[in-house]
Amino acid sequence: MQTFPQTFNGTWEGTMPDPAALREVALILRDxxxxxxxxxxxxxxxxxRFPDGDRTIGTPVPRGHKVALRDLPTGARIHKYGQVIGRATAPIRAGDxxxxxxxxxxxxEHDYEFGTAGVVITPAAEVRTFQGYRRADGRVGTRNYVGIVTSVNCSASTARMIADQFRGPLMDAYPHVDGVVALAHDSGCGLVPASxxxxxxxRTLRGYATHPNIGGLLVLGLGCEMIAVQTLLADLDAPADTLIERMTIQETGGVRATVRAxxxxxxxxxxxxxxRRRETVPxxxxxxxLNCGGSDGYSGITANPALGHASDLLVAQGATTVLAETPEVFGAEHLLTRRAVSRDVGQRLLDRIAWWHxxxxxxGGTLDNNPSPGNKAGGLTTILEKxxxxxxxGGSAPLTAVYEYAERVTEPGFTFMDTPGYDPVSVTGLVAGGATxxxxxTGRGSVLGGKPAPVLKIATNSxxxxxMRDDMDLDTGGIVAGTTTIRAVGEEIFEAVxxxxxxxxxxxxxxxxxxDEFVPWQLGAVT
Structure with a gap:
């Protein structure tokens, strides 16, 4: 304790505690x-008590936000995670x-390297299993759904009416079926199919139609749309045991007749x-x-690296993991190209970044229009930081493949899919590609779902x-509190998966x- 005189209408002796160490109230991520x-x-x-002496907090710093460790002049590059996250636009003092x-x-500006990280994921000594639905094409589903895929928005309401007939207690008669989902969207006509x-x-609609979590498929159209029912079903690479039916509203006799049929x-x-029954599969x-949304200043410290460890554990089992959201790897893509298994794989990622520019x-925008207002409120400032x-x-595993939006994922290991950062569109692409x-x-709180694939929501802070306890599956806040570790939480996520x-x-x-979270990426002119 430090003793010092204080004066208030007289003189008296008081005590004041020594300053707390910065590390007790903040995290320094990299030397x-x-x-x-x-x-x-x-x-x-x-x-x-900063590393180089006592400093005073100049302006309030909310939890999850950044505090300067040293004086920084205007124009200075600012580092976090050992990487540049931007430049100072005004003089910054330590403690600001x-x-x-x-x-x-x-x-x-990066000098891109390809395959130089030298990372290797050792195959797991113990083969882990889960209870899944083995499909005729060798893939394995985690759910058993009937999917109603709409070829056009004109059939969306009818598809929902059919699906609504199977909500509630009626499904108790089918305990081994997870439900009936209407995959309705806002397009399908006025859009040139070859564009x-x-x-x-x-690609998105066909990806859902052939998904291993879809055991039964009804493709429903109006009957005069540009992307027709027969177009979606032509040469459809669905498992041979998928039950498939087709129907158009015009041929069937209108909405009421179609709902009945x-x-x-x-x-x-x-x-x-x-x-059908679940069976033990590897x-x-x-x-x-792998997706995120409503990120905050803790996302890159707790939930994301813990999920990265879980990803590595799955890759060690021979499984496939898929990172996405291309606009939200911009500025960090050089870290992924270093992990690419070949120059071609790394260049494919850079080509998608170039397309986005x-x-x-x-x-009329730029990639640095991100982060969102919610991200900024949570402490994220630039897209580089985010x-x-x-x-x-994505953990530390080698990058084995890069896919376009909704392209079927076939390569095992850690992979990447080109998607927008908008959560439902991104997750729709991942599921269309085969994510089971x-x-x-999430750090701000997301309420996303993703039928027919289960979605585990992982909170970055306690x-x-x-x-939002009813909306969250896992809490990673103990990593910051010091009550657990990234590795331990990663193992918890692995078991939850x-x-x-x-x-x-x-x-x-x-x-x-x-x-309602089936939202295919809409691109191009509508005529």
Whole structure:
């Protein structure tokens, strides 16, 4: 304790505690970083013991936000995670809050390396298993759904009416079927099928139609659309044991007649699908989608690296994991190319980044328009900072393949899919590509679902986990609190993935979410 005189209408002796060490209230992520991340609200005027001496907090620093470790002049590059996250736009003093008012984007220039990281994931000594539905093409489903795929928005309401006939207690008669889901969307006509947007939509619809979690399929159209029912079914590479029916509203006699006929078709499918049973299969059969949304300053410190460790554990089992959200790896793509198994794989990622530059510029924007207002409120300032945290979901395994949106994922190991950062569109692409389980990290609080694939939502901090307990599956906040580790939480996520794959309901499934989160990426002119 430090004793000193204080004066207030007289003189008296008081005591004041020594300043707390910065490391007790903030995290320094890498040696050489210019900022630390506050683990509690830091009040203006508070004195803390920094590595180079006592410093006073200049302005309030909210939990999850950045505090400067040293004086930084205007124009100085600012480092976090050992990487540049932007430049100072004003003089910054040690102890200041570092955010949008004094930190801006920096030009991203990287000397890309391919396959230089030298990472190797050793195959697991113990083969882990889950209880899944083995399909005729060798793939394994984690759920057993009837899917109603709509070829056009004109059939969307009818598809929902049919699916609504099978909600509630009626499904108790089919305990081995997970439900009936209407995969309705906002397109399918006025869009040239051969165009880039038309190809993406068809790839997405066909991806869901052939998904291993779909045991029964009804393809429903209006009858005069550009992307017709017969187009979607032509040469469809569905498992041979998928029950497939087709129907158009015009041929069937209108909405009421189609709902009656569709209901009978689905009821017949349910009887047959209920005869199927889960069986023990190796974890190598899993395809795990890796996504995040509503990120905060803790995302790259807790949930994302913990999910990255779980990804590595799955890769060690021979499984497939798929990172996505191309605009949210921008600025950190050099870390992924170093892990590419070949120059071709790394270049494919860079080609998708280049495509995005052209795409957003044509729309009058830039890739650094991200982060969102919610991300910024949570402590993320630039897309460079956000991306460095986002790529942590991919762990450390070699990058084996890069896919276009909704392209079927066939290569085992850690892979990447080109998707937008918008959560439902990104997850729709992952599921269309074959993801049978999705892990979704969130710091601000997401309520996403993803039928027919279960979605595990992973909270980056304990506060949001407790506040939205019914919506969250896992809490990673103990990593910051020091009560657990990234490795231990990663193992917990790994076990939760196996449990969800075996049929345990996720929070989003318990709430029956996922019916409205089927959102294919819409691209191109509509005429």
């Amino acid at each position: 050489g970083d210019d900022v630390a991340v506050a683990t509690q609200d830091l009040d203006e005027g508070r004195t803390l 809050h570092v955010h949008a008012h004094n930190l801006g984007m920096d030009a991203v 880039e947007g038309g190809q993406i939509l068809q 569709g209901t009978e078709v689905v009821r017949t499918m349910l009887v047959r699908l209920d005869e 974890a190598s059969a899993l395809v795990l989608g 052209t795409y957003v510029e044509a729309g 991306s460095l945290g986002a790529v942590a979901k 389980v999705v892990c979704f990290t 506060e949001i986990y407790q506040r 196996l449990a969800a794959a075996s049929g345990r309901l996720t929070a989003s499934e318990d709430l029956d979410l996922g019916r």
